[in-house]
Amino acid sequence: MASDPKGRAVMCAAVEKRKLVYVLNRDASNAVTIASPLEAHRSRTITFAAVGLDNGFDNPIFATLELQYPDYEEGIGESADDVEKQLAYYELDLGLNHVSRRWATATHRTASCLAAVPGGLDGPGGVLIGSEDWIEYMHETMQSDGDAMDTDAKTSRRIACAIPRRTLHPDSKGVLITHITVHRQKKSKFFALAQTELGDVYKVTVQVDPEDKTKIVGLQACVLDVLPVANSLNVSKLGMLFVAAEFGDHSLYQFERIDLPDAPTSTSAQSKQGFLASNVGDEVKYFTTETAAKLAVKFTPTNLKNLRKIYTMDSAAPTTGVMVGELAGNEVSPQIYTLNGRGPTSALRIMRHGAAVTELAVSDLPGIPGGIFTIADNSRDAAESDAVNDKYIVVSFADASLILSIGDTVEEVTNSGLITNAPTLACTALGSDGGLCQVHPLGVRHISRGVAKQWNCPGLKRIECASANDNQVLIALGGGEVTYFELDPVSGNLMEIATRDMGADVCCLDIGVIPQGKSRNLFAAVGCRDQTVRIVSLEPGNNLLTQKSSTALRSRPHSVALQNTLATAQDTSSVPGDIVLTIGLDDGSALRAGVDPVTGSIGTSPTRRFLGARPVSVSRVTLESGTASLLLSSRPWISRLDSTSGKHVMAPLSYTPLDHGCSFSSDVIKEGIVATAGKTLRILSVDAAGMEGGEDEAFNINKVPLRYTPxxxxxxxxxxxxxxxxxxxxxxxxxxxxxxxxxxxxxxxxxxxxGKKAKGGDGMDMDDSDDEDKPEEKAEEDDEEDDAEKIVRATPIRGPFPxxxxxxxxxxxxxxxxxxxxxxxxxxxxxxxxxxxxxxxxxxxxxxxxxxxxxxxxxxxxxxxxxxxxxxxxxxxxxxxxxxxxxxxxxxxxxxxxxxxxxxxxxxxxxxxxxxxxxxxxxxxxxxxxxASPTMIKTLQTAGDRAFVGDMMQSIQIVRYDASSNRLRVLAHDPSPRPVTCQELLDWNTIAVGDKFGNLSVLRLPRGADASGGVDTTGQRALWDTSRGEDHLPKMEVLCNYHIGEVVTSLTRASLVAGGTEVVLYTTITGRLGALVPFTSRDDVEFYTQLERSLRTDALRPTGRDPQSYRSYYAPVKHVVDGDLCSVFNSMAYEEQSKVAGKVDRTVGEVMKKLEDTRNSLL
Known part of the structure; x- marks a missing residue:
């Protein structure tokens, strides 16, 4: 595809024959319109490249690299080796609305890419052609063949330059230029970057005649740096170079200099002099690999000298293998191991589902704690500095509490006013004058202005659980009695306001956080042992501690948390409001539901997710200046609301299991987590990358570099x-x-x-000090800087070609x-x-x-x-x-x-x-x-006495081994011609197959086929089988068929989370990691089938491609629902969502919940 620089037309060229030109216009509303295509077809023509020329405001011109092959069917035409490759110009006449082939000339046979040179008022126009060992400039205004033959003198009419070559590269091997990009600078200046198949990048300078700006007199190519081989090079106006790598990670580089006076340089003048001095009369025949090897300047590839890497974007292309398993030995969930890359960019990637965690500090504790809390610094000095940091960490044990002060270091203190001889159930900073509140089993302790006051439990009762915020305290006594306290703003005392019997023992409660601009939170969540969670009112008056709503659970609640979130129009899964109730259950699952901020009613469609085998503890933390929930089970999880998409995103933390945790903030660590694991105290920081609410799951990746392609x-x-x-x-x-x-x-x-950093000019040695002794600290800093410099200067360098x-x-x-x-x-x-x-x-x-x-x-x-x-x-x-x-x-x-x-x-x-x-x-x-295989055996798996053999071109054969006769025999085969790349056994009779055409299929041995492979005791079957073909063999049944769209490179069957659904994971050549999730009920099949059918017509299709036709590209799609299409529902407008949900007889919230539950069953 090529576009006119002025945006007037676009050419779409097929590999063979067809070329279509679309004229672009604007209507009265200034919207772009596309006219009917104009044909520029040419039979028996292969197109290698196309580009739109800068022709100013004259008629648009498109340049193409073409080769017209002989007509072999008619038995006429020259040999394919003698056919010329041509550079052709196609002109679009805007007045006549017609496309014509304007000009063509022969070019180098190995020419592979084009780049348009600025024209009109900005330059001479024309194209740069990249070929093997040569880069050439051509334009129709140059001297024609006929003019060159008018004189007997030998002249050079081509402007070509041999690119510099590596020192160890063999002279007999050419180096192909794979991509050229042109960057315009100010004041009609421009330069080009050309890259070869080895990754060498050259700066190409077009030398213009000073007298005639439309005439080019020469080319110059100098070595810039070595980069990964790219599909595209893009130079920005800010001096950045983005490399969209063909394989491996994409990178962003910064130019440190573009003038390269000391770089190895070749010029077209050298090539011209060599041609004039040679005995070759035809310039096209002169541009050979042997000639380029003699003329080209030699260089040795090094680290980056003129570019500096500033950012890397992960890319798993190509992925050649996958394995899933808990191989680290100390983690709960399995890791995904993938083989990626090619050559020097190859790597083994270890993928862990969830957000990455940075461990900042670890210290031992005297025992196993039963809880951990942080107390914010509410002193006047902190209020004046607007610093919201924590002052204390309170670690609760079975019979004591440990108070730690937060400063430059975390150390134990004894003068905080908090008791240390009893466990702490809750603690907080009360008010704004440095007051503290501590709840322990025997009472509530309030410290204000250095004076401690105690509220004691009545009689022999004890406090079972408690929750507190800046102004409110809620405690639950044994027997189900709940008592509410509130800070008196006048006297500064903590006052007992009300008491209420809940009718059941309370096992957990949460009073929430006071909304901004309010003096109190109006609701509290109370979890009872009768497997219910209730919302009670904290509004002053007769309704204080009255029940507003409740929800019944399948298991006893272990912890609850209320969070105030900003309501979004897209977040219909957790509406009715901007309060989210998160419940951790004893069975290891967590529920999330919305709570109406006015009535306090709990949403009727809570979202449930299984997190692990341990009861779930929920606490509030801060992540990227927003509220989030920390859920602790067999592994820690983070749940947050993405403000952009309005989706709730939940991902595990790639860390060891934690027992207790809460938020942590200090001058050094603004958004941290302090947690306990066994007898250790840990301070952590969570990386929220990958938790932006997109369709891709959050994974953190570690890489192990490899030497060759895995x-x-x-x-x-x-x-x-x-x-x-x-x-x-x-x-x-x-x-x-x-x-x-x-x-x-x-x-x-x-x-x-x-590969040291290049400098713009000579440096001058300076004597800054008479002291010759360099401090050790300075030396260490220099070593660290050298290591960091090596990282940003490193680049993959492929070895010499044999x-x-x-x-x-x-x-x-x-x-x-x-x-x-x-x-x-x-x-x-x-x-x-x-x-x-x-x-x-x-x-x-x-x-x-x-x-x-x-x-x-x-x-x-x-x-x-x-x-x-x-x-x-x-x-x-x-x-x-x-x-x-x-x-x-x-x-x-x-x-x-x-x-x-x-x-x-x-x-x-x-x-x-x-x-x-x-x-x-x-x-x-x-x-x-x-x-055993028609062409060549590519894959092999065994089960019992069977071997499943994958052929490189002819699908799957099942071979059975008879131990009594020591004989292998084909049991069944698949007649479809599938070029198998990978396979995975699903059960004794069923196998999943991936092929080069991008199809995933599930095949099964038909019933009764096993009987045909029984033991042959007479030997007659072996005699007859020698004269029979494959037609008599049973044919495997196709259970499922689905077109992925990319070459499937590997398959594996695994469960990605403890207790989760076992799925079939697949990887593709471009690095995609996908899964086939089996349905477990007929209701799910009917729901997703109806949803897919509705979205085929209602979902936006930018390319106009029919989803069903695409998924049936090689064979009709069968028994597979398009999950990518179903996930489009989350990004549709609410009106369109309602329309689709009505077709499946569900509400929008129910459809989104169903999609999320299915996704959660996988991860």
């Missing part, structure tokens, strides 16, 4: 005491030297030593997931040997010792597909090292799939499926099935 990983048991399991990863890269070969060649992948095909760099990496995924060993493979697959295997004949089997191939080439050798290597994990036991040569093809099968090793090599037993010097063949 291919596969497997979990291996060690049996040791220090670590139980390790993660084995096989990595390999094509057209890459091994690590040892690179070191021998002198290649520096880190670019150290030459001159011949079949070169591989590969290694096997052992990672300890229980120790921060540290690398235990990185074992390099042999020369040109690539490890492509791996599995953990236990041979029954060897006592079940866990071993690592690796499938390798030597000198593998892709086109044509051939190799010199293929092996199966067997390793033992010996401590932190890998010990090679033996390697076995296989002849039938590259080993791409391995699996343990009944105490042996099942191997897929080419089209052959073979069963191995372990021997002393090599693996021993026990059984094989030739032709």
């Amino acid at each position: 291919r596969q990983m497997t979990l291996l048991s060690t049996g040791g005491e220090q670590r139980k399991v390790v993660l084995a990863i096989v990595e390999s890269d094509y057209n890459e030297y091994g690590h040892d070969e690179k070191k021998a060649m002198g290649f520096d992948a880190a670019g150290d030593g030459k 001159p011949d095909a079949g070169h591989w760099g590969s290694c096997i990496r052992l990672v300890d997931p229980a120790n921060g995924c540290t690398t235990l060993e990185c074992l390099e493979m042999g020369r040109n040997e690539a490890a492509l697959c791996c599995t953990s295997v236990r041979f029954a004949s060897r006592g079940g010792e866990p071993l690592l089997a690796i499938g390798t191939v030597t000198a593998l080439t892709m086109h044509p597909l051939k190799h010199t050798a293929s092996h199966i290597a067997l390793y033992r994990v010996n401590g932190d090292r890998l010990q090679l036991l033996h390697k076995t040569i296989v002849e039938d093809g590259p080993v791409l799939a391995l699996a343990q099968f009944q105490g042996r090793l099942l191997v897929g090599m080419g089209t052959t499926l073979r069963l191995y037993e372990m021997g002393k010097r090599q693996l021993l063949r026990k059984c094989e099935l030739r032709g």
Whole structure:
């Protein structure tokens, strides 16, 4: 797609033949209108690139790179190798409303990208063409071919420049320019940035004739820096460069300088002189890789010198593998391990659902606390400074309380006025004159102006629970009696106002926070042991402590919290008002409901979510200057209202389980959490990134850099005491030297030593002090600055290309997931040997010792597909090292799939499926099935006596092993031609399959098919099967089919939360992580089917694509509901939501609650 710089037209060009030009106009209301398309088709033409030329206000012109291939069907035309690639201009005549092919000329055969040069009053116009080793300027105003032939003298009419080349790059290998972008500066100045397939970025300067600004006399290309290979380079007016990486993380860079006088530079004048001095008459034939290698200036890639990285945006593209499991050893929920990236940007990502937590301080406590509280600083000095900080931390134990003062350090104090020989049930700062209130089992203690006053419990009663805010205190005595206190603003005394019997024992209560501008909170929540939560009134008068509403629960409430939130029009799930009631239950679940701020009635559609196996404790905290809830169960959770979308966002904290917690604020930590875990006190800070209320869940990610592109990983048991399991990863890269070969060649992948910050001019040494001794503190600061500088200067540098095909760099990496995924060993493979697959295997004949089997191939080439050798290597994990036991040569093809099968090793090599037993010097063949796969075995999984074999082009075959006859036999197959990329067993008969076309399918073995694979005792079946094809085999049934839209790279079946639903997770080539959630009831199926049907017609479709047609791109969608389409309901306008909800006979709140419950069942 290309657009006219003046915004008058757009060209849409297909890869082959078709080109459509749309004229853009504006109507009377100044809205953009699009006219009917104008055709500019050209048969047998392949289009490589298109760009809109800057032609001022003349007719719009579009430039394209085209190649018209011969008409082979008619048997005429030249060879495809002799066909010229052309640069063509298409002109849109606005007066005639017609598109014509205005001009065309031959260009370099390897030309791949275009960039328009500013024209009109801003420059000469024309295009820059990027090709292999060359960058060229072309325009229709340059000398034509006919003019060049009028003279006998040899002249150069092309303006081309050979780009600088790396020192270690072979002369026989070209370097392709993949992207060019032009940036306009002030006063008609501009420059271009060109990037190659290696990541080298060049600044391209167009040299204009001083006498004639429309004439270009030369080009200059100088090395800027090395960046990740990008799909797009975007330069902003503020001097920022955004790199949208092809694979890996995207980055934002800042230009530190753009004038590069000392950078390696090549010019078109050098190319012109070389052509005039050569014996070649045709300039097009002169622009070759060999010529460029002779003319180009050499350079060595280094760290960033002219750019500085200031921001990184995470990208998981491409994702090649996924594994889910609790491998860290000390966490409740499992982690998601993904293999991402390509080449030097590869990484192992450890994803944890939830917000990241920074541990700021940890200290030991004398015992296990029963609660923790903070008391705000309400002194006059704090009020004058507008600092809302905490003054004390109160830690309650079974028979004592620990008072800690908050300052530069947190330390114990004894003169606070609070009692320390009894547990604390609640405490707060009362009033604005430094008053304190402490509730303990025997009474309420009020300290004001250094004087302590005590309210004692009547008779033998004791206080069971309590809650307090700045002016109010609410306590619950044994037997269900609730007493309310309020601070007298005149006398400053805490006055007992009213007492009421709730009719049931009270187990928890909360009085909330006083709204801004009010003197008291009007409601309190009381949880009773009869499994009810009641809202009582705190309004003065006859209604004081009267019940306003109540809700029945499935379990006994453990804690309650009331929060005042700003009501939003979009948040219809928790309306009726701006008060949110959060209830923690004993069964480990939490409920959230809205409370009407006027009547106090509780909403009828509370949202329920299971959080863990422990009772849930709820407390209020502050997050990003807003209110949030801290919920503690088997793992801590944060719940907050997103002010932008109006959605309630709930996410776990990636931290160890906490027992008690509350908000914490100081001069250093404004929004922290102080919590207890066992016998430790912890101060934490929560990172709210990912909790913005969008559709993506909050994940925090840790990365482990890898050396090559990761291919596969497997979990291996060690049996040791220090670590139980390790993660084995096989990595390999094509057209890459091994690590040892690179070191021998002198290649520096880190670019150290030459990546220092570039300076605009020469510096001057200055003597600032006569003191020659440098303080140690200054040296440490310099070291820290050097480390930070290295981080922002680091850039991935790919190694030199080998001159011949079949070169591989590969290694096997052992990672300890229980120790921060540290690398235990990185074992390099042999020369040109690539490890492509791996599995953990236990041979029954060897006592079940866990071993690592690796499938390798030597000198593998892709086109044509051939190799010199293929092996199966067997390793033992010996401590932190890998010990090679033996390697076995296989002849039938590259080993791409391995699996343990009944105490042996099942191997897929080419089209052959073979069963191995372990021997002393090599693996021993026990059984094989030739032709088990039509083209090549790609995936392999086993269950019982069955093997599910995935073919690279022909879907799934089920193979059964008969132990009595030692024979493998095909049991059933899928006739659909699916190019399988991954598979996952769902049960004994069912398998989920992902393919290259972006489809997810669920296949099942039909009933009765197993009988056809019974034991053949006569041998007659083996005789007849040799003359029969696959038509007699049972065909697998397609249960589900769904088009994802991207290549599915891996599948796994897992549960992401304790007690949660088991789902099928999938990853795609672009880094998407998705899930297929099974329905558990017919009601859910009917509801989501109706909702999807309604949204197909009512949801906004910017592209006009029909959702059902898209999800049925290769095969009709079957038994899968489009969850992405259903989630659009949350972002629709309220009127449209009401319309859709009416079609499914639900309210808007019920539909949103259903969507949230389904999402919560997954995470």
